[in-house]
Amino acid sequence: MSWEWFGDQDYWASRLVFQRMLAAIYLVAFVVALNQFRALLGERGLLPIPRFVREVGFRRSPSLFHLHYSDRFFFAIALSGALVSAALVAGLADGLPVWAHMLFWTVPWVFYLSIVNVGQLWYSFGWESLLLEAGFLAIFLGPAHVEPPVLVLWLLLWLLFRVEFGAGLIKLRGDRCWRDLTCLYYHHETQPMPGPLSWYFHHLPRPLHTVEAGANHVAQLVVPFVLFAPQPAATVAAGIVIATQGWLVLSGNFSWLNVITITLAVSTVDGHLFPMSPPTPEESPLWYRAVVLALTAGVVVLSYWPIRNLLGHGQIMNYSFNRLHLVNAYGAFGTISRDRHEVIIEGTDDQVVSADTTWREYELKGKPGDPRRRPHQIAPYHLRLDWQLWFVSLSSRYGSRWLPELATRLLAGDELIVKLFRRNPFPDSPPTFVRARLFHYRYTTPRERRETGAWWVREPVGLVIRTCTLAADGKAVAAGSPD
Structure with missing residues (x-):
């Protein structure tokens, strides 16, 4: 059996940029945990983890903190996650053997999963699951000296599609103002946390708000399908996603939701557009290929639930169908507040x-x-x-x-x-x-x-x-x- 199809060196630079950006988001997430956990989740927190793990078993919330909890242990986990993430940003894992590289990327995923699964309502946001799902797939992308596996690149594309198309559908099915293109009359003023430019966005002429809403529908309901097209169409579609998400970064504060969506879109961009030259790739180990195949099969099976959710009339958004937060349903702002x-x-x-x-x-x-x-x-x-x-x-x-x-x-x-x-x-x-x-x-x-x-x-x-x-x-x- 020929394995020439398994890797695609054309995405070597795209993978590298994606990995750096994702590691930086991990770093931010662990710094947030370090700064806030004692007040929110610690032994004297508003919703203490020790009380939660007594009431909720490991099977319902897999976490290292079921084995032991103390504020010092949480601090050690979050600090270790931050240090490993910083090392990944610096590219210190790029030259490792495939197995060691996978282990390196597994550490922040396990640590952050452990935090999210005991984080209760403080960690009930869709971008937590999005980071975990993207982080899990990143484990299998491989180091710099092997070709990026095509199947994992497609799984990242499938994740980006669900994020964008799910958000588009929930809007179209939700608030009437998305259908009559008036939601942006209110959104910049009523969004959860306005940014320094939100006042100016709110006072744009109403015809521009109508264009904003219409462009959002195109970006989230049409463009996601173009992501699956051959190059250069896929790169153009990714560029549209990056531009629209960048617009959201400028107009509001949505934690790392927009940044991680941009990061996913980067993995779809033709690697030749980045000013980096790939080395001559080494042959990937047979066991690694088998693991990637198993991963793909697992995601295909787990995709049944989000696909049913997308096609069903009662679509839900930002929902995890399993405790590992893999292959989730996404979406945002199906309803817009007027006041x-x-x-x-x-x-x-x-x-x-x-x-x-x-x-x-x-x-x-x-x-x-x-x-x-x-x-x-x-x-x-x-x-x-x-x-x-x-x-x-x-x-x-x-x-x-x-x-x-x-x-x-x-x-x-x-x-x-x-x-x-x-x-x-x-x-x-x-x-x-x-x-x-x-x-x-x-x-x-x-x-x-x-x-x-x-x-x-x-x-x-x-x-x-x-x-x-x-x-x-x-x-x-x-x-x-x-x-």
Whole structure:
């Protein structure tokens, strides 16, 4: 049997760039975990991992932390994942034997899978599964001295197709504004975490927003099929994906969702377009070829569920059909909010709450707070508390498991929790009372912006957490005071 078909040296440079970019995303993901896990998931976190692993078995959430958990162990896992990822970015694994190269890439996948599977709602985002699925396929791409295996390149293409086409279908089947091309009238203002340019995107002429929405349908419903065409058509299609995802990077903050989609598209680009010359390839081991064949067969079998989901009437998005997060369903923004609401957490050190009480805000790092503060560029970094508070602004039930504990920790002046915020209004001693109010936000008009210097106009519309204080047992309780 001839194995000439197995590798394609034309994608040698594409593979190399893909591997570097994916490793960089892994690095960001592990740095995020290092910076935030103690407050969110640690032994004293809002949703502690030790409690989770007692209630949920290994089969339901495969993770190294079922074997042992301590904050030190989590830190060691996340730090090791970051160091290995940095080594992969630097290309230190490129010259290794095939088996060692595969082992090198397996380490960050196993470590990040272990984090995601105990991460609970803090890790419930589609880009976590996307990173794990792409990371798993990367294990089998091989080092620089062997040809990129064609089958794995096709599996990456199949993943990119599901990401783009799934997102296109969920829009077409979802909110009516996607069908009448008006969703972009609202999206730049109501998206979870606006970026520094989002205000300007929102104020583009409405005909351009219509073009944006129409172009999105073309990019996600038509272009994905062209990705399977011969070159150079496939490279042109990949270029369109990269351009549209780059537009999303400029217009908002979506963690590493857009960056990893761009990374997947890079694997489809003709390698001759990169200024790198491939070496003379070595013959790949027979066992490696057998493993790639087995991988392909496994993905084909697992593809039944996402294909059924794409073709079915009740399409779901960002769903994993197995605990290893392989061959998942993807999609985003099937529904667009028309109005923006923000949860604003406030505290006071007054001993009694009255109508004259002065409340001070806990400023979040990414989401809007002070109307005069310009939104920051956060992505590809992921601010997990900020994102979850966006869901709470849609419905308070999203915070039912952790918001009361958050209030308790703020009243206690917990340093781990306070570090999740951009500004602590009580640096010397914790507040005596806290509350969370819901505000309606809208962008200022260009005229309002010139006159006031503000990016937002806001007004209070309700309460998320009523005024509370610490009880004798150290838990937050309603204060029975006017809000």
